[in-house]
Amino acid sequence: MAGALQRQGLAQTDTSVTGTVTTKDGQPIAGVIVYGAMGPCCPPKRAQTTTDSNGEFRIEHPGPVIHFFKDNLQPKTLVVAADKTVHIILEASSDNLVIPVCGMVKPGQQRIGWGRYGLRFNVAKHAVKILGGKPDVDYIRYVIKPKVGEAYLELWFGPYALNMMPNDEQFTNSDKFEQWNIVDSGGRLFGGASWGQQHDGRIWRRTAVGAKGGTYQDVSPEQARLLDQIMNSLCEVPYPNQL
Numbered sequence: 001m002a003g004a005l006q007r008q009g010l011a012q013t014d015t016s017v018t019g020t021v022t023t024k025d026g027q028p029i030a031g032v033i034v035y036g037a038m039g040p041c042c043p044p045k046r047a048q049t050t051t052d053s054n055g056e057f058r059i060e061h062p063g064p065v066i067h068f069f070k071d072n073l074q075p076k077t078l079v080v081a082a083d084k085t086v087h088i089i090l091e092a093s094s095d096n097l098v099i100p101v102c103g104m105v106k107p108g109q110q111r112i113g114w115g116r117y118g119l120r121f122n123v124a125k126h127a128v129k130i131l132g133g134k135p136d137v138d139y140i141r142y143v144i145k146p147k148v149g150e151a152y153l154e155l156w157f158g159p160y161a162l163n164m165m166p167n168d169e170q171f172t173n174s175d176k177f178e179q180w181n182i183v184d185s186g187g188r189l190f191g192g193a194s195w196g197q198q199h200d201g202r203i204w205r206r207t208a209v210g211a212k213g214g215t216y217q218d219v220s221p222e223q224a225r226l227l228d229q230i231m232n233s234l235c236e237v238p239y240p241n242q243l
Helices: 168-172 221-231
Strands: 005-007 016-022 033-038 046-050 056-060 065-069 076-079 085-089 097-099 109-112 118-124 128-132 140-146 153-157 174-184 189-198 203-209 212-219 235-237
Touching (some): 118 221, 153 221
Antiparallel strands (some): 033 065, 065 076, 109 118, 189 203
16 A cells, blocks of 8 residues: 555644645646535535646645545645645555456355446455345445454445545544555556554545445454455456446
8 A cells, every 4th residue: 555644733724725736856747636525515515626737726625634636646635734835745656456357256255246237345254244235225335244343344335325535534533544546457547545543543444436335444453454355355347338
């Protein structure tokens, strides 16, 4: 996982933030999407802007966390400081999580998804309890619970089931966090993943592809290792037009 932590102290950002986005050697990067939290209802509106040809940006009322994204670059999240002028360095995307085409289900595993095509996760049934799985109006939720301990992993499927990014509090309550892109076997960007370790040492993670995916929070490092095996097992049953 490539590092994506950029922390400059913590402050509620109810004014504007300005800055520049460059490569490691100082070259400006144009066209970077810069966005913060959703604003108040109604309707909710996301604070968002794009860097100009000089790599410069100004974003109004983004909240305490700002995200930076551009295709083929490693995503980055900033916990904002009292200093409202920032310099962000983005590097080429690395350590991507690759979604392979699903193969045969191994003995002792259950493959979890929804519908004939799309995202799937492989779960070793001997180590966990699989709960939920009853469709609602436009989504389905599974809860994967290790047989020992209180940790659990949620798997969500549906067109609007899961936000790509964790809540701002998960970033602001963490001593460190990392992010990486999710791509298919051909290198096309499919989604993203975020991981963090809270001040108390406990772990959270979110893996999202097109509003579907998995998430857990507030688990011990030992529990996270088991849940990560499921998170990293994701594969794809391609839609016919992708074949």
